[in-house]
Amino acid sequence: MTRRENQDVQDNIPPAVDTAPSAAKQPAPAAKGLDGQSVLKRLQSELMSLMMCGDPGISAFPEGDNIFCWKGTITGSKDTVYEGMIYKLSFSFPTDYPFKPPKVKFETTCFHPNVDIYGNICLDILQDKWSSAYDVRTVLLSIQSLLGEPNNESPLNTQAAALWVNQEEFRKMVEKLYKPA
Amino acid sequence: MMAVGHEEDGCEFQFNNIGLGQPSQRPIGVGEMDIDTSYHGSTFVKNNTLVNNIGKVVCDLRNLGFTSMTEDAYASSILLLLKDKVHDLAGDDYRTPVLGSIKEWIQAVPLQFLHALLVYLGDSPAQDNESSGLKSPLASSPSYPGIEMPSEGLVRWQLRLEYFAYETLQDLRIGKLFEIIVDYPESSPAIEDLKQCLEYTGQHSKLVDSFISSLRYRLLTAGASTNDILHQYVSTIKALRTIDPTGVFLEAVGEPIRDYLRGRKDTIKCIVTMLTDGSGGNSTGAGNSGDSLLEELNRDAENQESADYDDDTNLDDKQAWINAERWEPDPVEADPSKGSRNRRKIDILGMIVGIIGSKDQLVNEYRVMLAEKLLNKSDYDIDSEIRTLELLKIHFGEGSMQKCEIMLNDLIDSKRTNANIKASILQPPAPGSEQEETCLSLDHLDSTIISSNFWPTIQAESLNIPTVVEQLLSDYARRFHEIKTPRKLLWKKNLGTVKLELQFEDRSMQFTVSPMHAVIIMQFQEQTSWTSKNLAAAIGVPTDTLNKRINFWISKGVLAESVGSDSDNHIFTIVSDMVDPNKTGINNTRCEGILAMDEECERSVASVEEQLRKEMTVYEKFIVGMLTNFGSMTLDRIHNTLKMFCVAEPSYDKSLQQLQSFLSGLISEEKLEMREGLYVLKK
Numbered sequence: 001m002t003r004r005e006n007q008d009v010q011d012n013i014p015p016a017v018d019t020a021p022s023a024a025k026q027p028a029p030a031a032k033g034l035d036g037q038s039v040l041k042r043l044q045s046e047l048m049s050l051m052m053c054g055d056p057g058i059s060a061f062p063e064g065d066n067i068f069c070w071k072g073t074i075t076g077s078k079d080t081v082y083e084g085m086i087y088k089l090s091f092s093f094p095t096d097y098p099f100k101p102p103k104v105k106f107e108t109t110c111f112h113p114n115v116d117i118y119g120n121i122c123l124d125i126l127q128d129k130w131s132s133a134y135d136v137r138t139v140l141l142s143i144q145s146l147l148g149e150p151n152n153e154s155p156l157n158t159q160a161a162a163l164w165v166n167q168e169e170f171r172k173m174v175e176k177l178y179k180p181a
Numbered sequence: 182m183m184a185v186g187h188e189e190d191g192c193e194f195q196f197n198n199i200g201l202g203q204p205s206q207r208p209i210g211v212g213e214m215d216i217d218t219s220y221h222g223s224t225f226v227k228n229n230t231l232v233n234n235i236g237k238v239v240c241d242l243r244n245l246g247f248t249s250m251t252e253d254a255y256a257s258s259i260l261l262l263l264k265d266k267v268h269d270l271a272g273d274d275y276r277t278p279v280l281g282s283i284k285e286w287i288q289a290v291p292l293q294f295l296h297a298l299l300v301y302l303g304d305s306p307a308q309d310n311e312s313s314g315l316k317s318p319l320a321s322s323p324s325y326p327g328i329e330m331p332s333e334g335l336v337r338w339q340l341r342l343e344y345f346a347y348e349t350l351q352d353l354r355i356g357k358l359f360e361i362i363v364d365y366p367e368s369s370p371a372i373e374d375l376k377q378c379l380e381y382t383g384q385h386s387k388l389v390d391s392f393i394s395s396l397r398y399r400l401l402t403a404g405a406s407t408n409d410i411l412h413q414y415v416s417t418i419k420a421l422r423t424i425d426p427t428g429v430f431l432e433a434v435g436e437p438i439r440d441y442l443r444g445r446k447d448t449i450k451c452i453v454t455m456l457t458d459g460s461g462g463n464s465t466g467a468g469n470s471g472d473s474l475l476e477e478l479n480r481d482a483e484n485q486e487s488a489d490y491d492d493d494t495n496l497d498d499k500q501a502w503i504n505a506e507r508w509e510p511d512p513v514e515a516d517p518s519k520g521s522r523n524r525r526k527i528d529i530l531g532m533i534v535g536i537i538g539s540k541d542q543l544v545n546e547y548r549v550m551l552a553e554k555l556l557n558k559s560d561y562d563i564d565s566e567i568r569t570l571e572l573l574k575i576h577f578g579e580g581s582m583q584k585c586e587i588m589l590n591d592l593i594d595s596k597r598t599n600a601n602i603k604a605s606i607l608q609p610p611a612p613g614s615e616q617e618e619t620c621l622s623l624d625h626l627d628s629t630i631i632s633s634n635f636w637p638t639i640q641a642e643s644l645n646i647p648t649v650v651e652q653l654l655s656d657y658a659r660r661f662h663e664i665k666t667p668r669k670l671l672w673k674k675n676l677g678t679v680k681l682e683l684q685f686e687d688r689s690m691q692f693t694v695s696p697m698h699a700v701i702i703m704q705f706q707e708q709t710s711w712t713s714k715n716l717a718a719a720i721g722v723p724t725d726t727l728n729k730r731i732n733f734w735i736s737k738g739v740l741a742e743s744v745g746s747d748s749d750n751h752i753f754t755i756v757s758d759m760v761d762p763n764k765t766g767i768n769n770t771r772c773e774g775i776l777a778m779d780e781e782c783e784r785s786v787a788s789v790e791e792q793l794r795k796e797m798t799v800y801e802k803f804i805v806g807m808l809t810n811f812g813s814m815t816l817d818r819i820h821n822t823l824k825m826f827c828v829a830e831p832s833y834d835k836s837l838q839q840l841q842s843f844l845s846g847l848i849s850e851e852k853l854e855m856r857e858g859l860y861v862l863k864k
Contacts, residue, residue: 044828051802059809062826071810088810 039097043067046135058140060091068093072104072140080148081171085178089143091136101130104139111170111177113150113161121146122156232294236301243302255298259291260345267349275361275368280350280377287342295338344381351378355388359395365416369423376424385425389433396434401441407451411533414438418529439536443838449537449546457547457569530576538836544581545792547573549637551585556629556639559678559693561596563589587635595630602660626657629677630670638792642675644696645721647703683739690739697722697730702739710754797843800835803827804847805862813859816841 044067050060060072072089076082088107094100104126106119114122125134125142155161163170235255242251266286270279354361354375361368361375379385400413414435421431442448534540551566567589574582606623633639646654658670679699683690692698700720704711713731717724731753734740740753800823807822808814814822820840827833835843844860847853854863 044826047826051806052799054802059806061803061807061810061822063811065821065825067826073809 039093039095040067042098043093046137049135050137053137055137055141058137058144060089060136060140063090068095070136071107072136074140074144074147077144077148081167081174082147085174086180087147089140091139098132098135101126101134102136102139104143109177109179110147111157111160111174112147113152113155113157113164114146115160116156120156122151122154232297233301236298239298240302259295259342263287263291263342263346264349267346268353271350271353271374273357273360275357275364275371278370278374280347280374283346283350284343287339287346291342292335292339296332296335299332299334347378347381348384351375351382351384352387354378355391358388358392359399362413362416362420365420369420372420372423379424385430388424389430392434393437396437401437407442407445407447408455410438410442410445411448411451411455414442414536415529415533418532435532439532442536443538449542450550452533452537453543453546453550456573457550538839539834540577540581541834544573544577544585545637548585548588549792551588552637552639555588555592556676557678558592558629559627559680561592561599563592584635587632591631591635592629595628598630598661598664599627601664602657605660605664623653623657623660626653628657628661628670630661639673639676641673642697642726643721644674644700645719646674646696646700690737692737694733697726698733701727701731702734705740705753705755710752713751713753716753800827800833800840800843801847801852804844804860805852808853808860808862813856813861815859816844819844819860 043062047060047062047067057075057077058073060070063069063071070091070093072091074087074089076085076087086108087110090105090107092103094102104121104123106115106121108119109117110119116122121143123142123146125131126139150161150164152161152164160170160173163173239251239255242248267279267283270283270286354371358375361371365372375388379388400410417434417438418431421434422428425431534543537543551570554566555563570582570585570589574586579586603623631639654672654674658672661670662668675696677696678693679696680691680693681699681702683692683702694702697720701716704716704719711719713724713728716731717727720727722730728751731740731742735742735753738756741756743752743754803823803826804819807819816837820837823833823835823840844853848855851863854861
């Protein structure tokens with residue numbers, strides 16, 4: 001344990017020296033030790049730019065005292081069936097972010113072809129198409145536009161995919177299943 | 182004996198009469214009587230038949246069983262007399278100590294009387310001892326003039342009278358403490374008296390309560406200027422430091438003042454002015470307030486070494502023992518959370534900085550004021566600034582004053598660079614190349630070269646300056662680049678001062694103005710009349726800025742304004758001949774000191790408030806962001822979240838109170854709402 005504290009204080013020690021003993025027990029913090037500082041910086045600057053750009057309808061903020069877990073908020077765009085709905089999301093950033101995508105889930109039940117009942121989202125940029133050039137803001141914007149333009153080719157919610165053609169009925173379903181936080 | 186048959190009321194009346202009759206019996210006055218009685222104490226005892234008469238009455242009444250009542254009677258008359266005496270001596274004069282003369286008087290008048298009375302009554306010391314059995318440790322028998330062996334009863338009387346005198350004087354002084362402190366340090370004798378009284382009576386809390394309420398009523402009101410409040414605060418600190426070196430009561434009294442000052446916008450500015458300006462920096466005439474703070478800085482510097490010594494843990498054992506012996510418990514009123522007296526050093530600067538909360542804000546304000554001052558200097562004379570900075574460095578630490586130091590160094594470097602550049606022209610005059618008729622020589626230009634990273638934000642304002650000057654500037658910049666490669670000079674054309682002379686047919690006038698004013702008037706060289714829109718376009722500034730600035734020339738009688746066809750397109754014309762009779766006399770007048778710093782005239786440096794507002798917009802976005810995602814939050818949580826995540830420049834460094842007032846501002850702007858102690862976004 002003392003070793004780990006040591007490492008936090010003096011991050012100029014070559015990582016190989018002291019990640020070895022702790023890596024055996026906890027592989028995840030070892031990765032953090034490698035460049036935890038830079039992930040932190042990256043997330044902080046993302047937060048800053050997200051706050052400053054002030055895009056309407058999207059927002060996110062770190063939850064509690066952990067900058068690796070964020071809460072997000074998306075308002076459904078105008079002229080879509082989701083207009084006026086407010087959806088909560090949760091972001092969980094891996095310690096090797098931005099090289100790996102964050103895990104994003106809907107916290108509010110969302111009736112959508114690409115969202116399952118647990119809130120999991122099927123979005124390419126959150127999986128294989130992820131790039132470190134993306135950030136929280138682009139993820140939020142992508143999810144916001146996904147709401148209006150679902151990918152019905154690979155549905156997670158087949159019922160929603162089938163109903164999509166009938167926008168009026170779909171809106172009714174969205175409203176029925178919507179539970180504001 | 183007539184009195185014997187009387188009722189109680191009658192007796193009391195009679196005694197009061199006798200008691201009060203005593204001073205009037207010698208019409209020369211109280212002061213005279215002091216001398217009289219103290220010198221002829223024995224005659225007083227022997228010959229005064231009055232005492233004998235009173236003694237007789239007292240004796241008779243005692244025989245009737247009215248012992249306590251008779252004592253009450255003469256006691257109350259003596260106390261009444263004493264009270265009058267104290268009020269008479271103390272009065273409204275705070276410049277002389279009075280406690281000594283009160284004590285003398287007690288010795289001289291009432292004690293002599295009581296001695297005579299007790300002797301007459303035949304109360305022997307032994308008898309008294311038996312009855313009371315109390316022997317106060319304080320009752321070490323002092324010498325009584327004219328009384329060989331003071332009886333126990335007399336000693337007790339003395340203690341009683343002195344206590345009463347202390348208490349009376351204390352109440353009197355506490356009631357007037359506000360005035361006394363206003364007069365501080367002239368009133369220090371009164372403070373010294375009060376200190377002794379309080380040591381005796383121990384009624385410090387009375388002082389605290391009464392003083393706080395008079396502060397609230399008389400000082401902490403909208404009518405009092407921040408400077409006056411600060412001045413009174415400093416005097417209070419100094420005065421109470423005398424009364425109570427532990428600082429416990431000062432803590433209690435200072436709190437309302439600090440709270441109040443925190444709510445004032447100009448507090449920081451006033452403090453910085455007080456700190457840096459030896460002259461006090463304000464026109465209210467409270468000249469020594471500034472002096473005292475600068476003085477305090479000085480003293481602080483001197484004390485630094487001894488303080489270092491104090492902190493030294495290598496005190497020898499003897500010293501440690503002495504310190505331990507000297508230990509006294511904190512007064513009972515001490516707030517245990519505030520630390521013990523050893524840690525509670527009374528440091529005026531510390532207490533002043535305590536008003537603001539953090540020294541950073543103070544340093545920042547100082548930096549802005551310093552920048553303003555330096556930018557307006559036309560010579561490079563910064564000796565007094567260097568001195569002040571050195572003093573501030575000692576108090577606030579080198580680190581926090583680093584930027585200010587760089588600013589001063591910039592000035593010093595500028596002076597050198599300026600000289601170097603001028604020297605560079607002297608060598609090769611490059612014959613013929615710069616022979617244009619209007620070319621200004623570099624001699625006319627002095628530059629202040631600043632390292633903008635370390636200066637406060639400087640307000641940039643675009644300005645088209647005349648080509649002649651433009652050439653001069655670029656020439657200067659080129660030479661600078663030659664000397665200081667790879668550095669380049671970027672001009673802030675709106676800053677600085679211009680000395681110019683206007684020549685008319687019949688007169689000439691000299692001015693020292695800002696570049697903007699100079700540019701305006703130079704436009705009238707070629708064309709005697711301009712419309713405001715055209716002029717603004719020619720100079721490259723917005724029309725309303727122009728209108729504001731051009732007023733300077735109108736007020737000087739150089740330009741005249743007339744309303745043209747278009748109501749917001751005024752016409753300015755140069756006044757070629759002085760029609761105004763009282764202005765004809767001022768040929769060749771030097772108009773000095775007019776940097777045209779009219780009240781709202783743009784300052785060259787962004788003020789601290791503006792910086793704060795800029796910071797606060799960042800915080801506002803963060804607050805909106807977190808409230809969007811979390812719904813509702815408490816003040817504490819917002820504060821903590823900002824502290825945690827708002828870490829990039831400008832990082833969040835505000836206090837909870839500052840945040841609260843900022844949030845209330847957002848509520849009044851209808852951006853937020855408060856519901857059951859939680860902040861929520863207003864939909």
